[in-house]
Amino acid sequence: MATIKDVSKIANVSVATVSRVLNNNGYVKEETKKKVLAAIEQLNYRPNDVARSLFKGKSKMIALFVPDIRNPFFPELARAVEDNANAHNYTFILCNTDNNSVKELTYLNALLQKSIDGIVIVSNTMSAEQLRDIKVPIVALDRKPNENIPSVTVNNQEGAIQAVQHLKQSGCKYIGHISGPQDISSAKDRTKGYLAVVKEESWFSEDFIHSGNYTYEEAFEAAKNLLTRFPNIDGIFAANDMMAIGALKAAEHLGILVPNDLSIIGFDGIQMGSTTSPALTTMEQPLYTIGKRATEMLLQKIESPEKELVSEEYQVTFIQRSSTKERR
Missing domain, CATH: 3.40.50.2300 (Response regulator)
Structure with missing residues (x-):
């Protein structure tokens, strides 16, 4: 498997220059950039995401925990979280927990090992102590696990x-x-x-x-x-x-x-x-709105850890259809 050193050798540039091209960070001459990109293509080089996250301190990944993906309510929320994560160049990971605390913790431990940046959580199985031990930003969606976790809910x-x-x-x-x-x-x-x-x-x-x-x-x-x-x-x-x-x-x-x-x-x-x-x-x-807002809040906390988040509550809307009679 090719490494960043292999790319630098083929392109005849320093490792730091290859890194600047990969991360689009800092000035690189257009001619040099083309040489680096050609070497990357020749070697079929893929940056090591874990190494990159250790270098940057961020993985650019967030996760959404939902209790039952079979319920259409949760895919509709997930779409909003995914869209907003992608719009900010974050990778989105969906974790279906089946309301199972063991499965939830298994997902959590695996994600923390991969330096996940933050979690939007729809859960009623995690204890306050477990939530307190998570060292990455968390925003609750649809329900309030406890008062110490910022949440986005409805009335x-x-x-x-x-x-x-x-x-x-x-x-x-x-x-x-x-x-x-x-x-x-x-x-x-x-x-x-x-x-x-x-x-x-x-x-x-x-x-x-x-x-x-x-x-x-x-x-x-x-x-x-x-x-x-x-x-x-x-x-x-x-x-x-x-x-x-x-x-x-x-x-x-x-x-x-x-x-x-x-x-x-x-x-x-x-x-x-x-x-x-x-x-x-x-x-x-307003499913899309609350999913989007929870993601925005999480990204704000990731980018500005000192920022204090305040829980938000949105209004529901009565929709008259055919399963009830009209008001008299």
């Missing part, structure tokens, strides 16, 4: 309140909730929003809440259980769109017409929601 509780109020205003009298994991800040806040609207209703009990664990499959079973146990339920607020789609399928399985007999609203605004039948009413997050 989850207020958005959930809007969703449940829409169900009430469109005529729903008995509203169930398919919740996400309560150890995730976004899911907990969306459940708080649901409770803020219905907890004083005479019909309400905790039995109207079933966990769907943020997955289609578990939400399908949760919705079947809810609708079988409480056939008077005429509205469901699901804490993410994948669970709302699971609820739509459960209603179809039980022969319940949506929205005539049951209204369903989700949360996230993934593109898949517009393709379901009926199309899904949802509280839409």
